[in-house]
Amino acid sequence: MQIILPMQSRQSIELRQHQQLALTPQLQQAIRLLQYSAQDLEQEVAQALLDNPLLERDEEYDIEGAAAEPAASHDDDGFREPAEFASRSRDGDDEYVRPEAAPAPTLRQHLLEQLRLTRAAPRDRVLVELLIDELDDNGYLVTPLDELADLLPGELGIERCDWQAALRLLQSFDPPGVGAASISDCLLLQLQRGERDAPPEVLACARELAREHLALLASGNLPGLRRKLGCSLGVLRDARQLLLQLDPKPGRGWAHDVADYVRPEVIVRKAGGRWKAFINPAVMPGLRVNADYERIIRQSRQASGEGLQQQLQQAHGLIRSIHQRFDTILRVASAVIEHQQAFFELGEQALRPLVLRDIAQELQMHESTVSRATRHKYAQTPWGVFELKYFFTTAVSRDDGETTSSAAVRSLIQDLVQGEPAAKPLSDNLIASMLAERGVVIARRTVAKYREAAGIPAASLRRARARLDSMG
Known part of the structure; x- marks a missing residue:
């Protein structure tokens, strides 16, 4: 006979150390504000001003400052704050309102x-x-x-x-x-x-x-x-x-679709011989905590309720999160613009290959942070207004061992098609051969993919359009 004894369980106390990132409300707010567009941020600030009586806009109650005309600020390149931005900050509580036309009939x-x-x-x-x-x-x-x-x-x-x-x-x-x-x-x-x-x-x-x-x-x-x-x-x-x-x-x-305008958060201009990024002052929400209210709350902590203490913390937390948001956007935009200096001199064909990982490693950020800082964030450049994500493009190998960006290849294809004979449009094979002469070796199907991405119809349809136009 074999007797099996039950196993005895033992309990013990162990002390272990480990690191864990707590997703605090402050961190959640910072992440949320970073992924907001300029319009979304403005709505968030407007709602916070309604919900929190301790928050106010800068110069909202500065009567003496509002009466005095602030001096125009200039930098070494002669950049000046636009008049409408200055008047908006002086108006205090009267926010800029877009002119509204009478609604047209549907x-x-x-x-x-x-x-x-x-x-x-x-x-x-x-x-x-x-x-x-x-x-x-x-x-x-x-x-x-x-x-x-x-x-x-x-x-x-x-x-x-x-x-x-x-x-x-x-x-x-x-x-x-x-x-x-x-x-x-x-x-x-x-x-x-x-x-x-x-x-x-x-x-x-x-x-x-x-x-x-x-x-x-x-x-x-x-x-x-x-x-x-x-x-x-x-x-x-x-x-x-x-x-x-x-x-x-x-x-x-x-069909009267109201076209909303884009407010660039970054302005790109030349300073000291290099193209640099600057935050657009028009999108910076000037917020502060009312000094009188804050002094009363801090002097009488026991008398004041926890609600006011919490609102005071929330007000300071929102201001810090907004400053952190614009600091992150400026850091990312500066790194992107530094990589794409040739674009601001020569245009789209000079775009360099760039991916999120390159900027994330350079700034020691996570790729998701770079993605949030570039999505729905626009930059005003000498070539127009572009989303910051526009400057991220994949690499295409050249026969000399160097690389060019896919956006630059699309621009080259557009130039070739614009210069083609109307009665004899270039086929994808011929475009691939002409690109190879310029050092860009890609397959015909890759040409077709880039051509379709640029909104260019196939050669047969371009030929048909030329025939129809010749009838007129």
Whole structure:
């Protein structure tokens, strides 16, 4: 017989040391502010001013300072703070407000106003309003009539002919072509409006092109079009010109998307013979803690509640986080601009290969910190306003052993295409050969990838466009 004794567990106390990074609220706030854009930061500051009575903007209550005109600051390059920025800081609580225009009517409002002026029956008005609600931003009817008919109860007795009558009424409204189901239908509706503006043979050719041969017209196959249509070259040319006068997106004139502007946080200018980065003073939120409130709270800590103490800490923490944010952005931007000095002298073709890891190792930061400091952060340069991430680009090997950036290769391809003969555009193989003559050896498929990234169509489409342009 074998007896198995149970194992006895022993408890012991051990003292171990280890390091652990605690994600404190202050650190969380610093990370959040760093990834904010300039507009997001401004909203965050505005909300903090509402929530925390201890925070105030600089010079908000400095009556004497507001009355005195501050002297303009100059540096060795003659850079001066713009007048609107200076006036904004002097105005104190009156923040800069973008001028607002009266809201323009939408496409729906424009169509409903026309419907109101008609003598349509109430039943037809309701159907037309339902059709208007189904239009997209370009004025197209995206839902087929059969599907719309299924949405209404059958006991209403609405037939398909009722929907068709409502659609014809809608298509008679301005703009011409509204309510179409396709681009072909849209062009045909507009041709129907302008039948008196062109000879009958040109109108007939244009209608046939819009109805059946838009794809062939886009390909530039003129002999094939003439064979199918049986018309002369002059009639085909006039029909094409007539189609070009039409609007394939009739509703876009009422799509009033408000274009927001970009506020660069970094200004790049030359100082001491080198291009350097400077923080834009217009995006620096001047915040401070009210000195009188802070003195009262610190002198009577026991009398004041924990709420005021916490708000005081939060106010100082926000100010420190904002200063840390701009310090990080300036450090990263300075390193990036130092790497890309040639770009500011020569342009895009002089961009050097640069990745996040290069800046992170140089500044002893994490790559994620560099990414946050460059995403949605813009720099005002002599070549325009660019996101800081624009200056990061992959490397492409040259035959001399050196490397160039992918952005520079795209710029070279754009220059080659712009200088090509219109009737004989450069193929991707020929572009690759011409790049190889300049020392950039890349494959044809790589040329195609960079060409598509630059928004350049293929050689066949460029050739078709040249043929069509030669008709005009």
